Amino acid sequence: MRYSQFLIPTLREDPAEAEVVSHRLMLRAGMIRKLAAGVYSTLPLGERVLQKTAQIVREEMNRAGALELTLPFVQPAEIWHESGRWNVYGKELMRLKDRHNREFCLGPTHEEVITDLVKGVVSSYKQLPVNLYQIHIKFRDEIRPRFGVMRAREFIMKDAYSFDVDNAGAEISYGKMYEAYSRIFERLGLTFRPVEADSGPIGGSFSHEFMVLADTGEDVIVTCSACDYAANTEKAEIKQEGTSEVNEGDFKELERVETPDMRTIEEVTGFLKVGSELLIKTLVFTTSDGPVVALVRGDHEINEIKLKNYLNCNELELAEEDVIESITGAPRGFAGPVGLEKVKIIADYGLQGGTNMVTGGNERDVHVINVNFNRDFTPDTFADIRLADEGDPCPRCGKPLTTTRGIEVGHIFKLGTKYSKSMGATYLDADGKAREMVMGCYGIGVGRTVAAAIEQSHDENGIIFPAPIAPFSVLVVLVNPTDEGQAKIAEEIYDGLMQDGVDVLLDDRDERPGIKFKDADLVGIPIRVTVGKNAVKDNKIDVKRRKTGEVQEIPVENAAAAIKDIIVS
Numbered sequence: 001m002r003y004s005q006f007l008i009p010t011l012r013e014d015p016a017e018a019e020v021v022s023h024r025l026m027l028r029a030g031m032i033r034k035l036a037a038g039v040y041s042t043l044p045l046g047e048r049v050l051q052k053t054a055q056i057v058r059e060e061m062n063r064a065g066a067l068e069l070t071l072p073f074v075q076p077a078e079i080w081h082e083s084g085r086w087n088v089y090g091k092e093l094m095r096l097k098d099r100h101n102r103e104f105c106l107g108p109t110h111e112e113v114i115t116d117l118v119k120g121v122v123s124s125y126k127q128l129p130v131n132l133y134q135i136h137i138k139f140r141d142e143i144r145p146r147f148g149v150m151r152a153r154e155f156i157m158k159d160a161y162s163f164d165v166d167n168a169g170a171e172i173s174y175g176k177m178y179e180a181y182s183r184i185f186e187r188l189g190l191t192f193r194p195v196e197a198d199s200g201p202i203g204g205s206f207s208h209e210f211m212v213l214a215d216t217g218e219d220v221i222v223t224c225s226a227c228d229y230a231a232n233t234e235k236a237e238i239k240q241e242g243t244s245e246v247n248e249g250d251f252k253e254l255e256r257v258e259t260p261d262m263r264t265i266e267e268v269t270g271f272l273k274v275g276s277e278l279l280i281k282t283l284v285f286t287t288s289d290g291p292v293v294a295l296v297r298g299d300h301e302i303n304e305i306k307l308k309n310y311l312n313c314n315e316l317e318l319a320e321e322d323v324i325e326s327i328t329g330a331p332r333g334f335a336g337p338v339g340l341e342k343v344k345i346i347a348d349y350g351l352q353g354g355t356n357m358v359t360g361g362n363e364r365d366v367h368v369i370n371v372n373f374n375r376d377f378t379p380d381t382f383a384d385i386r387l388a389d390e391g392d393p394c395p396r397c398g399k400p401l402t403t404t405r406g407i408e409v410g411h412i413f414k415l416g417t418k419y420s421k422s423m424g425a426t427y428l429d430a431d432g433k434a435r436e437m438v439m440g441c442y443g444i445g446v447g448r449t450v451a452a453a454i455e456q457s458h459d460e461n462g463i464i465f466p467a468p469i470a471p472f473s474v475l476v477v478l479v480n481p482t483d484e485g486q487a488k489i490a491e492e493i494y495d496g497l498m499q500d501g502v503d504v505l506l507d508d509r510d511e512r513p514g515i516k517f518k519d520a521d522l523v524g525i526p527i528r529v530t531v532g533k534n535a536v537k538d539n540k541i542d543v544k545r546r547k548t549g550e551v552q553e554i555p556v557e558n559a560a561a562a563i564k565d566i567i568v569s
């Protein structure tokens with residue numbers, strides 16, 4: 001491919017809309033352009049990267065025995081009513097009506113479509129197991145689309161669905177996908193880690209996320225140094241430690257104290273001169289089943305996903321000011337469990353055993369001190385509802401956990417019979433008896449994987465593509481296209497590489513060398529070959545590796561073959 005005939009609209013300046021590295025570099029390198037919030041066009045350079053990534057995914061899915069197909073993007077409401085998700089999926093499901101006023105949605109995921117398809121075409125145990133996948137568009141109406149293709153509303157995903165005769169079979173299918181995913185991310189040239197994860201709205205009993213490790217990652221993962229436990233903090237269990245036993249002889253007298261305008265943990269603990277571990281943080285949530293109060297220690301953070309799972313509700317969010325006032329009688333910052341009635345109170349395990357604690361007084365500018373469980377208030381229950389953090393004990397072995405940041409690029413789930421039951425996907429077993437198929441589902445965000453690769457691998461000058469997904473393997477920079485000697489050498493190298501089947505881009509543009517070199521670094525092609533004055537004068541060309549910056553001088557003669565050797569080395 002010739003640069004002069006290719007479309008790579010690079011940008012000199014950082015785009016103002018970009019909040020994260022991958023977004024900034026994908027815009028600057030001319031890989032993507034925004035059409036609307038969370039909706040992007042993929043330009044030819046980006047498309048090459050996307051296709052290479054998709055191809056590796058496809059090859060490994062095929063190797064694992066999965067079969068590719070294409071499912072409709074626009075889905076009728078009926079199948080979502082059948083599965084029971086039409087009313088519980090929430091606002092991420094983009095709903096629309098056709099000219100006959102029939103309801104549809106844009107597919108955010110395809111469990112309903114695939115289950116509907118399979119129940120129509122599979123009737124016997126002899127046709128199972130089967131694993132079907134597609135690499136196609138999804139749409140999720142994210143409340144806050146951001147970070148470019150990292151958290152877009154429309155995106156390309158590989159989604160696969162397995163159907164087995166029983167749980168044992170489903171375990172095998174799950175294991176095959178776990179292996180396939182490990183090979184995929186390995187082949188993509190990424191540093192990654194599979195971790196235990198929350199199942200979220202897809203449902204199901206058990207799941208793993210595949211995380212690309214990057215300091216800029218949105219997700220925090222905890223890993224154990226002693227055993228192989230690794231989990232998303234959304235999911236990470238916390239070993240219940242300590243005891244709920246307290247010595248009532250230590251209880252001091254409950255007291256109300258004035259805390260004018262002090263709402264934050266820092267303000268309150270600083271003013272009262274107590275450690276934040278003595279504070280009871282009181283959070284009011286509104287849920288689909290009414291308001292709930294959650295309590296965590298001042299030095300801990302609430303984990304809304306664990307709380308939501310514990311409550312088993314569909315929607316859960318921090319309450320607005322008016323709800324807080326109606327429940328506590330005080331503005332935000334002064335809520336506390338003492339005297340709160342008619343609302344469910346859930347306390348984190350971390351609060352057990354605490355004595356003489358501090359919390360809001362349910363009155364503006366007032367806190368209460370020397371608060372003790374059972375004497376002053378009793379929560380409805382204790383539960384594990386906080387975020388795991390560095391140093392927390394591993395739920396498996398008790399050794400301290402460490403935290404790392406990552407980007408979720410793949411997610412595999414055991415679904416069980418959730419969909420086959422609700423949608424009636426049964427098969428006849430050897431005895432002619434109807435049984436529900438046991439399902440699994442397996443996703444990879446293909447566009448997101450590209451962004452994650454960039455988050456993991458870049459420098460101040462631009463992208464450093466892992467070789468397997470680079471848009472081209474080699475960039476030949478013809479420094480001065482008007483110099484016939486240089487042009488001849490560059491063309492020969494270009495032709496030689498093309499004949500050898502190497503993906504090569506020849507920068508034959510009539511641009512200043514500085515611009516060509518800047519673009520080369522920005523676009524991040526692994527090998528840059530420079531054909532300049534030395535090529536003509538000394539019969540020498542430079543071969544530079546984008547990743548290390550290492551430059552190698554090679555002779556013009558048989559350059560294409562030498563470059564090919566460098567690519568594979």
Ligand SMILES: [Zn+2]
Pocket residue numbers: 224225226227228229394395396397398399
């Ligand atoms: Zn451990």
